[in-house]
Amino acid sequence: MSAAGWVAVAVLAGAVLGLAAEAARARRRAARTAARVDALEARLADVDDVSTRALDTARHAAARAAGDAEPAGPRVVLEPVTAPIVKAVALSAGARRTVYRLTRAARGRAP
Numbered sequence: 001m002s003a004a005g006w007v008a009v010a011v012l013a014g015a016v017l018g019l020a021a022e023a024a025r026a027r028r029r030a031a032r033t034a035a036r037v038d039a040l041e042a043r044l045a046d047v048d049d050v051s052t053r054a055l056d057t058a059r060h061a062a063a064r065a066a067g068d069a070e071p072a073g074p075r076v077v078l079e080p081v082t083a084p085i086v087k088a089v090a091l092s093a094g095a096r097r098t099v100y101r102l103t104r105a106a107r108g109r110a111p
Contacts, residue, residue: 001009
């Protein structure tokens with residue numbers, strides 16, 4: 001093979017290596033961009049949840065101000081059952097002792 005042939009092979013080999021390096025760099029950039037997009041989507045979901053709650057609160061406040069008060073329902077699932085426990089624990093009583101005392105009272109025994 002002549003010197004010109006070797007030069008052509010060397011140039012082509014350099015071009016192929018350059019393309020491979022650029023492809024690897026592009027893949028890394030695409031992965032970083034995908035990670036940033038995922039993070040932004042998660043933050044956007046949080047903002048969407050917060051704004052939905054804020055809009056609900058504003059709608060309820062506007063309805064109350066207009067006199068269209070909704071009937072007050074339980075704010076927590078099974079609030080009539082859980083409220084005494086939450087209240088007792090919030091008053092700094094020990095949770096184990098409080099639950100034991102309340103369940104004894106619920107079974108018909110005096111605390």
